[in-house]
Amino acid sequence: MDVVSPELNSLLPDEIMDTEAIEDVQHSQPDRTTVSSQPGENTSVPMETDTPVASENVGLCSDVPEQTQALTTSTDSTLGISSESQIPISITSTASTLLTLKPVLTTSIATTKTTDSVTGTSVTTSGLQKLSAPFTISPANHQIILNKVASAQATEAAKSAGTSPQVIKQEGQKLLVTAIGKSGQPIVLQLPHAGSKPGVSQTSGETKCQAPQFKVVAVGGRSELKPIIGSAGNQVTTLQTQQLKTVQIAKKTPASSAAPIKFIITKTVNSKGLSPQTSVPPVIAGRVLTQNSPVMPQRTISLSETHNTSIQSIPGKKIAISPLKTPSKVTVVSVASPTSNTSQKSVALPVNVALGQQILTVQQSTSASPVKLATSQTTAQNIKPVQTVGGVGSSQFKTIIPLAAQPNVQQIQVPGSRFHYVRLVTATTASSTGQPSGPTTSSIQTAKPMVVSTGAVRMSVPIVPAQTMKQVAPKPLTSAAQVVTTTQTQQRLIMPATPLPQIQPNFTNLPPGTVLAPAPGGGNVGYAVLPAQYVTQLQQSPFVTLASSSGFPASTGIQTQARLPLNGLSTSETTSRPRKPCNCTKSQCLKLYCDCFANGEFCNNCNCNNCFNNLEHETERLKAIKTCLDRNPEAFKPKIGKGKEGESDRRHSKGCNCKRSGCLKNYCECYEAKIMCSSICKCIGCKNFEESPERKTLMHLADAAEVRVQQQTAAKTKLSSQISDLLMRTTHVISSGGGRLPYTFVTKEVLEATCECLLEQAKKAEQTQPQAEAERMILEEFGHCLMRIISSAGKAKADSASISC
DNA sequence: GAGTTTGAAACT
DNA sequence: CAGTTTCAAACTC
Known part of the structure; x- marks a missing residue:
């Protein structure tokens, strides 16, 4: 995948490549630089859909009106992140994050330049949420360490870097990082060296020569650093991941110092060229539809649409995604690579998050692009590995995405991708259109499919105003892209963010499917946690689906397809074993008695009575979640996690309390998770330990039974095959007439x-x-x-x- | 399938 | 924190 070169950018239509759209936010809206956006501020402008050009690039743009959250390097070389004591950073991660940036590659960062001085590179992420996650900055190393969970780790990391950790709180400086990474994958934003002072203080000339930089370092694994360096001089250095995925920040060189700095962040995701074996070409989501006018209805533009032809026609499959005449909007592209081997994986879809004012363009690029890629991890800045991000041992895929003021979330599902993409839709916008949307509505205001061409995979993503989106069937696209609309029932995967000010929990504790609104006065940000099963659906479904925020039918198969790692079992283990439907009768499926609820899933195809664990009871569900979290902040974390440091075995986080089962029945959570009891268990008469003869016997029996089952299955399969073959032959003989018996x-x-x-x-x-x-x-x-x-x-x-x- | 057992979750 | 109750899954018949 090629990165659009500056020259090429200049040739591209402004609406596509005009990186100026990523404008100097401070200029135009100086007062917007603070994180705290007032409620309702964003609501007027719906987020547009991006439609990527069919290419290997992934671009995602989301615009968030009037809300700028930019992290800029200040003149004093301190990094500030803005407003309200909390840094608007959204980090999503759990052990398995939906929008997961693979350990290696990882970070999707929306960056935009905020200062017109230009030199300073500012990293802006938009729409961010409150930073409940610990955020530390290491001035000495010019690093910002974002930690999702505990700050202790961050602190340690900062210390390891030789500096004492700092909390970034600087007025007017906002940082949005949409980084979705596995737990344990810290994201480090590396700032320009203090000496270079790339910030506002620099002159234009300095800008050109010195190339103010911002570095985004995504730490994929615990020991991996993925720095991304963006410079003003059209050069971006990216530490490439093992998967050959690159995150590139292409910056259009300003003609003059006065010109705003334009950034294009390009990230190569599963590029075809890089992963030839990939059966499914990388997805490009490319084009972000942004609206300048608050009243404009949402639009989804198919990649195949003609207005994108200019892009498509670009040789080398270069995609330039830029804010469409939305200078002050940010598109946050989340690009993740599912697994370490994901270079083989096919699809990466940009996340379109309606958050900031600035648009970040993500593109795939090749070495030929103006962006230079550096594979060396030994960059000028010493990047210290940081602690994990996200819940330890969390096995659930969760994605937390900042939401706009009155956000509604639409989910984009990408086949073959483990990432979950969420599109946040401003509800008020939908209502402002005055057009009620209904099923199979195809009007622009109500539902317009977004088509993402992934090469072999095409996705249709209906985007519908959240509040009016009820059972909106995806509209088949008739474009040249030959997009096939899924006939699958529209599924609502994410709950619209409703005010839930009290909830300021650790993100990792939130169950998937939860959208949390910001605390009062905390700004227009909310959080969306997506269930992991969506990922599975992504992998299974050839289409991209945007989830509506209401009217989620119980008949949809999402929940039953849950593939969340359960009880510490690997995803693969659970993949073959769909979660059982619950049978709750009294709990309304809003207590942890309910497995669905406990796993952060909505009930679906369950046998429960009076179920409230669905989108139709969002309020109740959110309250229940809050209650659970109040009672136990770890309530939604996997019970089975890693043991003590140095212990490789999994173990129950709390231990069991069995008294009668001997911990050799499935009543015992340890036994059920196929792990042995540990010292933290309070069980009586435990027989679930390594040397236990009962356990060994049981295991042998279980193994034998399993073998028997397998043999029987194999025998049945063989017999069935033989019968089938015989019937085939017979049928053929009879039908042919030559061999009539x-x-x-x-x-x-x-x-x-x-x-x-x-x-x-x-x-x-x-x-x-x-x-x-x-x-x-x-x-x-x-x-x-x-x-x-x-x-x-x-x-x-x-x-x-x-x-x- | 109904009834019992079990232990986690919820409650006091 | 401990004891009790509630709950739904696991289990037995």
Whole structure:
């Protein structure tokens, strides 16, 4: 995948490549630089859909009106992140994050330049949420460490970097990082060195020469650093991931110092070229539809649409995604790579999050692009690995995405991708259109499919105003892209963010499917946590689906397809074992008694009564979640996690309390998770330990039973195959006529004739004595009849053959 | 399938 | 924190 070169950018239509759209926010809206956006501020402008051009690039742009959250390097070289004591950073991660940036690659960062001085590179992420996650900055190393969960780790990391950790709180500086990474994957934003002072203080000339930089370092693994360096001089250095995925920040060189700095962040995701084996070409989501006018209805533009042809026609499959005439909007692109081997994986879809004012463009690029990629991890800045981000041992895929003021979330599902993409939709906008949307509505205001061309995979993403989105069937696209609309029932995957000010929990504790609104006065940000099963759906479904925020039918199959790692089991383990439907009768599925609820899933195809664990009872559900979290902040974390440091085995986080089962029945959570009890268990009469003879016996029995089952299954399969094969042959023979079996000639007429012959013979035999002789005569006659039948059959076969010849 | 057992979750 | 109750899954018949 090529990165659009500056030259090429200049040739591109402004609406596409105009990086100026990523404008100097401070200039135009200086007062917006603070994070705290007032509620309702964003609501007027709906987020547009981005439609990527069919290419290997992934671009995602989301615009958030009036809300700028930019992290800029200040003149004093301190990093500030803005407003309200909390840094607007959204980090999503859990052990398995939906929008997951693979350990290696990871970070999707929306950056935009905020200062017109330009030199300073500012990293802006938009729409961010409150930073509940610890955020530390290491001035010495010019690093910002974002930690999702505990700050202790961040602190340590900062210390390891040689500096004391700092909390960034600087007015006017906002940082949005939409980084979705696995837990344990810290994201480090590396700032320009203090000495270089790339910030506002620099002159334009300095800008050009010195190339103010901002570095985004995504730490994929605990030990991996993925720094991304963006410079003003059209050069971006990216530490490439093992998967050859690159995050690039292309910056259009300003013609003059006065010109705003434009950034294009390009990230190569599963680029075809890089992963030729990939069966599914990378997805490009490319084009972000932004609206300048608050009243504009949402639009989804298909990638195949003609207005994108300019992009598509670009050789090298270069995609330039830029804010469409929305200078002050930010598109946050989340690009993640699912697994370490994900270079093989096909699809990465940009996340379109309606958050900031600035648009970040993500593109795939190749080495040929103006963006330079550096594979060396030893960048000028010492990047210290930081602690994990996200819940430890969290096995659930969760994505937390900042939401706009009155956000509604639409989910984008990408086949073949483990990422979940969420589109946030301002509800008020939808209502402002005055057009109620209904099922199968295809109007622009109500539902317009976004098509993402992924090469072999095409996705149709209906985007519908959240509040009016009820059972909106995806509209088939008739564009040249030949997008096929899924016939699958529209699924609502994410709950609209409703005010839930009290909830300021650790994000990792939130169950998937939860959208949390910001605390009062905390700004227009909310959080969306997406269930992991969506990922599965992404992988299974050839389409991209945007989830509506309401009217989620219980019949949809999402919940039953849950693939969340359960009880510490790997995803693969759970993949083959769909979660059982619950049978709750009294809890309304809003207590942890309910497995669905406990796993952060909506009930679906369950047998529960009076179920409130669905989108139709969002309020109740959110309250229940809050209650659970109040009671136990770890309530939604996986119970099975890593043991103590150095222990490789999984173990129950709390331990069991079994008294009668000997911990050898599924009543025991340890046993159920196929792990042994540990010292933290309070069980009585435990037999679930390594040397336990009972346990060994049980295991042997279980193994034997499993083997038996497998054998039986294999036998059944084989038998079935043989029968099927036999039937196939028979059918073929019969249908061909050449091999008709004799019995097929025993027609009714033949039968009657035979019977007549036998009766006649019997009459004759009656006159014959003894009886044995009579029977012999009848049997002989029967033999003759059979011979005649067979003879006739043979003759017919011969005739048939001769005819066919 | 109904009834029992079990232990986590919820409650006091 | 401990004891009790509630709950739904696991289990038995």
